[in-house]
Amino acid sequence: MNTKLVSRLLLGLAPIVLAIGVAGPAATAVAQQTSSSAPAAATPVEQEITPQSLALARKYVDMTSAGLFTNTLALIASQISSQLTPQHPDQAGKINQTIGQVLTTYKSKDSAILDTFARIYAVTFTEAELQQIVDFYSSPVGLKLTAQRSGLAASQQQALSILQNTLGNEIMSKVKTALLAEGIEP
16 A cells, blocks of 8 residues: 555544644554555555445454554553653642543544544455455454454564664674774774
């Protein structure tokens, strides 16, 4: 899927996205992920979004994205609290209460982002492919994968963090050694 198509799909969410502060990195990440070199069944321009495709895509999104918007709101609340509370530590309770009140006005907006996710899938996959995806995620293995996703992601992130630290130290050591060999004191 190309970046223009993702931009068009996200355009309808602009007020929500900007209001909750998830524009930029999120949109860029979606664009980068969807512009991978993996061949699509049909180009987005050629593939019409049928009601059936959209319904299947939304079913998949509902199966795999439960709590995503709520978790995003919680993260935003935490970030805002972390920014505002140090400025007024004696008002932390009131700050957090106000953040909670403001966020309640956004809780009903999760459907818009999930609809956009569904559209992204509907233009990327054919109806038959979407049916296969839904069938898989409805199977015992698919349900297990969905249930274990956050734990798997945390384990993967931990492994990547360890790898990053290990490789970082190893590469730094080799760079310093190479620089010393060239007469440069690192």
